[in-house]
Amino acid sequence: MKLLTHNLLSSHVPGLRPGGGFPLRIELGHPSELPPEPVPDYEGDEEFLRRVHHVLLEVEVLEGSLQCPDSGRRFPISKGVPNMLLTEEEA
């Protein structure tokens, strides 16, 4: 799953407040190479830009999960594929 794909995905657990399912929190096995927030004047920060470019265009999540911000429900990612199916009870 590329970051650009993640940008489109939203949790569809029923009963969430509007917008409560976005963005999904990406959980990986290891810490991110990016700082939590972009630094001020990040446009000039070559090192930061290099890292952002890498994450946007060169990184794909193969194994991990996506967590719904409001409900905490986790959607697994395996072999690069997020499984967003809800169970019969949830839907």
Next chain:
Amino acid sequence: VGCDRSKNLVDICAEKHFQAFVCDALSVPIRSGSCDACISIAVIHHFSTAERRLATIRELARLLRPGGTALIYVWAMEQEYKNQKSKYLKEKNGSKNKDKEMNTVIAQRPLSDQGPDNSSQDSAWCDQLLNDVKDESCGAKPVADFRLPVHTNRTSFHSQDLLVPWHLKGGTKKKEESIDTVLVPGGSKQLQELSPVFHRYYHVFCEGELEAVCRSLDCVKVQKNYYDQGNWCVILEKL
């Protein structure tokens, strides 16, 4: 980005380096109004009620931004149109099929996941099935004691609601008929088979039916409506 109900099919997309995820067409985990365009090819005809089919189109419309467009393809009841046979009929192979008119009527629950990893649990014989199938368009059948006919591949459709056999041979869809599982009431006899047969539910659409369903939604406008190789197609625009 693509999506499908079958995890195994989506895994194949990933192997080919496409971005795809697993989800149900009735609940697509994408933010409303975030798509410039969507396509739904050979999906909606697998939903077993008019209500569910409408719901998938409504869901598709939800994803579109105003002005965004959707393309929908569904299998047509009419496999011969304007005196032209569709490719589906034309590619009918050898003499094997001629006497294999499958009159066996199997009534069963539609499979919820059409993936190849589905075990063949479709041997149950039920008297009454799909009670909520309301066929309000052409070829309406009585709802009570409704049985689903099993289609003979590569022939015309005789019913709008049917089961189409799929022969699983090494994981690929095969067009030829091989040794089939024949199920008899009472369930006692079952021919030894080399490859399992899955029966996939279809509701094939009559001329005008897809368009009518789309027109019942206020949020979209039908831009185009046409027939293409055995399929009814619409192009919708989100209002």
